[in-house]
Amino acid sequence: xxxxxxxxxxxxxxxxxxxxxxxxxxxxxxxxxxxxxxxxxxxxxxxxxxxxxxxxxxxxxxxxxxxxxxxxxxxxxxxxxxxxxxxxxxxxxxxxxxxxxxxxxxxxxxxxxxxxxxxxxxxxxxxxxxxxxxxxxxxxxxxxxxxxxxxxxxxxxxxxxxxxxxxxxxxxxxxxxxxxxxxxxxxxxxxxxxxxxxxxxxxxxxxxxxxxxxxxxxxxxxxxxxxxxxxxxxxxxxxxxxxxxxxxxxxxxxxxxxxxxxxxxxxxxxxxxxxxxxxxxxxxxxxxxxxxxxxxxxxxxxxxxxxxxxxxxxxxxxxxxxxxxxxxxxxxxxxxxxx
Ligand SMILES: [Zn+2]
Numbered sequence: 004x005x006x007x008x009x010x011x012x013x014x015x016x017x018x019x020x021x022x023x024x025x026x027x028x029x030x031x032x033x034x035x036x037x038x039x040x041x042x043x044x045x046x047x048x049x050x051x052x053x054x055x056x057x058x059x060x061x062x063x064x065x066x067x068x069x070x071x072x073x074x075x076x077x078x079x080x081x082x083x084x085x086x087x088x089x090x091x092x093x094x095x096x097x098x099x100x101x102x103x104x105x106x107x108x109x110x111x112x113x114x115x116x117x118x119x120x121x122x123x124x125x126x127x128x129x130x131x132x133x134x135x136x137x138x139x140x141x142x143x144x145x146x147x148x149x150x151x152x153x154x155x156x157x158x159x160x161x162x163x164x165x166x167x168x169x170x171x172x173x174x175x176x177x178x179x180x181x182x183x184x185x186x187x188x189x190x191x192x193x194x195x196x197x198x199x200x201x202x203x204x205x206x207x208x209x210x211x212x213x214x215x216x217x218x219x220x221x222x223x224x225x226x227x228x229x230x231x232x233x234x235x236x237x238x239x240x241x242x243x244x245x246x247x248x249x250x251x252x253x254x255x256x257x258x259x260x261x262x263x264x265x266x267x268x269x270x271x272x273x274x275x276x277x278x279x280x281x282x283x284x285x286x287x288x289x290x291x292x293x294x295x296x297x298x299x300x301x302x303x304x305x306x307x308x309x310x311x312x313x314x315x316x317x318x319x320x321x322x323x324x325x326x327x328x329x330x331x332x333x334x335x336x337x338x339x340x341x342x
Contacts, residue, residue, distance in 0.1 A: 011054075011087050013045050014135060021049040023081055030096075030131040031124065039097065043136070044076050044090045052086025052233045053141040057224055059091065061113050061145060061190060063098015063105070064209040068146025071220035079225070086233045089136055095128075102210065104150065114188040117197060137194050142171060142231060143201040144224055145190050149208050152307045153318075156269035156300070157206035157219055161191060163248050167200040174230040175204060175223040176241060178270075179302055179320060180248045202227075208306060245332035249320035252302060257282060257310035259291045265308075267317060271301045272333055279317055282310055297321050300329060 011018045018024045027040035057075060059068025072092040093099045095112050106112050110125035117137075118129030137143060149155035159177045161168040162184035172180045185192035185203070194201040204223060207216040222241060228234035257263070261282040267273065279293040293316060303318030310316070322329055 011045065011047055013043065013089070013139075018045045018047050018087075020047045020051075022047050028131065028135055030128045033097075041091060041094060041096060041132070044092075046076070046081050046084055046088040046090065048084035048086055048088075048233070049082070050085040052084075053231055054087040054089070054139055055228065055231065055233060056089040056091065056136050056140045056143040057146065058094050058136070058143070058190070059146040060093040060099050061095055062111070062147060062150075062209075063093075063095040063100070064102050064151060065104070065146075065148040066099070066210065067148045067207045067212055067216055068204075068220070069093055069099075070212045070217045071146055071224065074217060074221045075224055078221070083235045084228075084233060085235070088228070088233070089140065091136065094132060104209075113190055114186065116188055116190050116193040133193070133197075137190070137199055137201075138197065140199050142167065142227075143190075143194055143199055144171070144175075144227060145201060145203045146220060147203055147205045148211075149205065149303055151209045152305060153303050153315075154208045154269060154306050155205050155303045155318075157204070157216060158302055159202050159204055159223075160185065161200075161202040162195055165195060165200060168195055168202060170230065171200060171202045171227050173246065174226050174240070175202065176226050176243050176246075177204070177219075177223065178243045178245055178247070179300060180246065181252055181302070181320060182248050182250045183252075245328055247300075247322065247325040247329060249300075249322065249325075252299075252318060252320040253297075254315040255279060255293065255296065255317050255319060256312075257293065257314040257316055258312055260311040261285075261290050261309075263305070263308050263310050263316065265304060265316070267301050267304065269301050269304055272299075272322075272329060273301060273319060274298050295319070298326060 029038045031039040069092040115125040115129040117133040119126040158179040159172045160181045163182035191201040265280040273295040277295045299319040299321040
């Protein structure tokens, strides 16, 4: 965190100000006795400033963040950066190689932070990442997508009661900010509790790149870096059409088995009683219709058409006080589209 010194050391390698270095950080070993190493790009601006991390693919199949980090490394002029940026396109190497969310033994890395030096495999990996990257930073951004079989509206998650987390979240520029500190052991919660305010950007689906989401993610990261005095942009920051902080979000679940005909998409505004979709039997007859039990905005949907009782269909963030703001903004947008 010593941003005033001219030398920054990472994994035993010194990076001088104005320098960009690609460094491998060894975090584990494979069944073939080979090192498992995380590729890390350390970008140091000429001018002093804070130190920040931007990480992706803590869940190995959530690869869209890797594209955002790639753009961050290659598509921006490093001369315009102040301070030190630690950019990590892929955190969970075993999961990334196997295209799964998990580390070996089906362990979810994002439940084991801050980790333990002599703990299980996940705790050891988490400990390395936490001590070598997170604790060297003043703040951080963790990039995710929806879990497998789901699609998310781009949104930011974090502990909005924490003033700095709230500031990072607001400047990222997403329309929906979900006020959730995160479960115990998650990177954003443990980093924030350790004094490194961290937000999570959640957008898109596993195993895919989306140009639109990559661009929104890159813009969000740069807007946060600008706010924190690390980036000097050419153009003005873009404000979202609206921005709401939501506290509660819930999954609406199927009560019947069958084939889902979904009628809503991420970003849709739903009123209590609105049709969400129908569940059909193999003959194509409607078994049941699913209606919304609340008013809110759709922040996630299933992409799998098959249901059994208990299958999560859509993820809704309830809107109360902010409902009229969202209504006004969405109506304006529909009108504009019609013209
Ligand atoms: Zn994730």
